[in-house]
Amino acid sequence: MSNEAVVHAHGAVATHEGHGDHHHEHHHHETFITKYVFSQDHKMIAKQFLITGMVWAVLGGLMSVLFRLQLGYPDATFPWLEDILGKWAKGGRITQEAYYALVTTHGTVLVFFVLTAGLSGTFANFLIPLQVGARDMASPFMNMLSYWFFFAASIVMLSSMFVETGPFSGGWTAYPPLSALGDASPGSKTGMDMWLISMALFVVSSLLGGLNYIATVLNMRTKGMSMTRLPLTIWALFFTAVLGVLSFPVLFSGFILLIFDRNFGTSFYLSDIFINGVGALPNEGGSAILYQHLFWFLGHPEVYIILLPAMGMVSEILSVNSRKPIFGYMAMIGSLFAIAILAFLVWAHHMFVTGLNPFLGSIFVLLTLLIAVPSAIKVFNWLTTLWRGNIRFTPGMLFAIGFVSLFISGGLTGIWLGNSALDIHLHDTYFVIAHFHIVMGVASMFGMFAGIYHWFPKMYGKYLNNTMGYIHFWVTLAGAYLIFWPMHYEGLAGMPRRYYDYSIWESFKQFVELNRFISTVAMIVFAVQLLFLFNFFYSIFKGRKVTSLNPWGATTLEWTTPINPGHGNWVGEIPEVHRWAYDYGKDGKEFIAQTTPVGADESEHH
Amino acid sequence: MTMFLTIAVIVLIFVVIFQIAKASEYVSVLKGEEVSRKQNNKINGFLMIGFLVLGLFGVWYCNELYYGKTLLVHDAASVEGARVDSMLWVTLAVTGIVFILTQIVLFWFAYKYQESENRKVFFFPHNNKLEVIWTVIPAIALTVLVVIGLRNWFLFTGEPPQNAMVVEVTGKQFGWIYRYPGKDGSFGKKYYKNIDNASNSLGLIWDDKLGHDDVVMEQTMYLVKGKPVKLIIGSRDVIHDVGLVHFRMKMDAVPGIPTTMWFTPKYTTKEMKEITGNPNFQYEISCDQMCGNGHYSMKGVIEVVDQEEFDAWMVKQKPYYVQQFPEKDPAAPKAVADTAAKTASVKPVEAAKKAVAKM
Amino acid sequence: MMTSVQTNEPKRIHPHKFTMWVAMGSIVMAFAGLTSAYIVKKNQSSWLEFDLPVVFWYSTAVILISSVTMHLATKAFKAREMGRYRTLMTVTAALGVLFIVLQYLGFVNLEANNIALVGAKSNSAASFLLVITGLHMVHVLGGVIALLVMFIRAYSSKTKTYSSVPVEVAGTYWHFVDVLWIYLFIFYNWIG
Ligand code: HEA
Ligand code: HEA
């Protein structure tokens, strides 16, 4: 069945009456509901993911500002906090319960809702059909379901914040027994049930999306679009989907066991527990470490699920704006592949201090450090792509360059942590916080921003305002380093993470001023993100109109669609592809689109 | 009030930025996209190099400010910890060089190759030699790091030396309980269902004779300078973590699955006070695993002393069994029996305090 | 358009079928996760050894037969023998339900023999059996629902369908849950 038929057939069974040349964006009359709410158009679903992700980014960012207030000003009181948080900030100071709930929810929503659903949900949906030359996803209906499962997960997570005992507060990794025992922590009561339901819905959403992305990339490419002609964005999104499809089910299994332990008295994770005020629990023979294996078997691939789409988009954007082919296309694919494989084989590096078998630990050290090799290939290839290019600093390009800088900075500290003997010292200190915020919280976020700035013209037919883009970039880049760089020093002093207050600790109380500084910068950075959001929504309605089909002079297929493509993407036939996606500056030409047939006198490049 | 003021100021700044942004967009439309793009390019190219210079300066300045507050200014307080430190320096050297070089190259290229009319782009899709070089060199660097790391790892996770003393550490929400094996050198058995906060905080099985001389206490653990110590770590409720920053050691406390860790203290607490110049210095045990709302306050203290001091202190400790069943105390008959035997869990703390005071 | 795409491209597997294959890979991972957890736990202390109730042998036979009827149903559909197709689909779905009931009886049987699956007296060995088998039952149930949908479709006169894709996809899935159960059965009895 062709692409055409798939779009026609959604929901119903393919009836094959309509082949030939009609283009169906003309004969679907869409109501508001089918167009904006229960849309099956991948482009609209992408926007739904994006905007939901933004809502969560604002909430998650705001949470970090709130708990940073506690860390930066542990003795101060802010009466307005009590106004907005009520009993969670009695007397204007965030309570311990609230602090841990905020940190946990901050981590959960930013990792899963913003940088998984918001990032690959948006760009896999938006770019895969457009860049491989398909009318829509393999199953538009599943695609729609994927979004609505995510939406349901969001609603459940949101409501968990209003339950009497508070949202879950045991850290985003939700280690049992703490997460299994309501008696051990109020946050593990109803809040945890809702957290689990929300995450289960989220897993379903990710799986539905991932299946679709894989099937579309492998099955729905247009004529001539061989795998080695795919833009690197697609390769990255493809590996992302594979990682998700293979690792989320394992997390799901882990959650099922946790649900049984919580509600049905089983002892998968529980053993030998005495709770103050309750007494000894009957559970014996369980292993709390088992959960950690199941969690990190997803948890580690998850961080690459977050990173790979950013890498893919950055590769594309660097190449387009350097007006130069990406350096080492095959090596880029190879390293993506290597990273994807290794991602499954390093999970226990989060567990070096759990009493892991030392021999097993040493294998994980080896495999973990091995990841630096494909990462090195990517970094050096990006640098070489810039070399002797002709760089245009569009906001998208700036964020792509910023991504490379941050990925290096954050990745290198991973080398410290991956070496188990060193990790013994650094584990669960602010060094880890610094590591993953730079490489994930900021670098991947930069990848996402780069993607938005670059593809906004395609999404809405308008440009974002450049000046605001530049301010957004420079303040965020500088701010991110100012926030997270000094945290390495706190980590080197052994300062533990997830601490509400350091004042009783002789060893960690010397950073009061630094913490205040960090909190202040975090607020500024957050404010600048709001500026970006303003730019985004303002430009959708009032931005400068896009007037040319291909504003960045890019080679890829999405720029051959109309400025505002309808459902089905191309009017007329889907163009045929004749070359790879990176013929920039070849034979003295600015660029050669993928749709241009290879000329007789064209030079070979392989 | 201040909040409204702040919000007002922020909104004001937003409005100003927005006006400027709007204006510059109109100007760019007037001037033509080409021209304004080139202008923007110049500005951002300059900012790239500016950011590089300021950034590297910032890295240095940050180090000036905060290096002194890290643990690295003083020796590690354990023999094994010194190896962690040296490993840390090697890793810093390797990653530091990579960091400086790649960041310089990145921002320098961005600046150098900004758009210019007379540059012709170099069509350079791949080059096997280069790609092999930057696969092999990192691989070699990493091999070195792995070898150093694993040697330490196997040392740390291996068996402690023969002469090591053994202490059991048990985490609970939110504090630590320590147990010494007493004169016989071995611990009595315990079972968690016997736990009773007031009279049997670890759930010792009283029938087990080996446990009758076990010494149990909270708050402060005593260790001996220069003598390896093996900690047997467990938990009564959720997962905790014994974090010993000065010794550079850390190990989870998991309910139902005992873990171990060993190290050799190098300086007594008194010596550390001098070394750090901090009269309040303490070896602190920080809990490094999220364990509930009191996680941040789950503090323990280690007092490292000389062998003689330790012996003198140990002699004064009453076995937990004897505290609970004073009538069974071979040394002191009936007399002291009725003095509130049930406040046992507070008692060892006081005992410890007294011991410290006398030293 | 359609003809041009299909004649010039190497023959590709239908996207929906392909999606089903990827989905099966994903489901396999969930069970791989659970069965490896099972092995890990089994090697630790306090593992209760017990024999599977005989009912599970019957249910195994049932699901095997249902695979055969499913296969025949697909063939009937392709041969456009709609009457036969409907009958076979009904039989398959009924066998699916019977399978679920038998599994449930297996649990009842265990409980009756004082092997608690959940609750304070439970042992992870039995709890694992419940969770893994239960998850598999949910997948079978999903298959039954899919069959019912197809069954209703086969009766509704509005849409005359000639594409065998949905039937084949459903068939693939049905065989898959069958194989999955065989794996689990072997696993419980001889590996785990
Ligand atoms: C996007 C997310 C992301 C990415 C990409 C990474 C990348 C890496 N991470 Fe990170 N990590 C996280 C997100 C991420 N991490 C999170 C969220 C946590 C904490 C979770 C929690 O506990 O809450 C974590 C925690 C974490 C730990 C556990 C720490 C602890 O809890 O004690 C470890 C340990 O091994 C680790 C290692 C690594 C390594 C080796 C890489 C490598 O992939 C990095 C490779 C990159 C480079 C090395 C830089 C570029 C290379 C060169 C310039 C070449 C030259 C280099 C050399 C020769 C050295 N990470
Ligand atoms: C990817 C994720 C991500 C991101 C972006 C951030 C962003 C920030 N984080 Fe967070 N953080 C985590 C993931 C993330 N964090 C995780 C996983 C944990 C561990 C939780 C745990 O221990 O369980 C953690 C924990 C954590 C801690 C440790 C708390 C503790 O252990 O006690 C701290 C402390 O300072 C912190 C601070 C910050 C700050 C100041 C920011 C600032 O950068 C915030 C600035 C705001 C934003 C960057 C987002 C807003 C963006 C927009 C509004 C734009 C929207 C647009 C689009 C979506 C396109 N975070």
Ligand code: CUA
């Ligand atoms: Cu105990 Cu954290």
Ligand SMILES: [Cu+2]
């Ligand atoms: Cu990891």
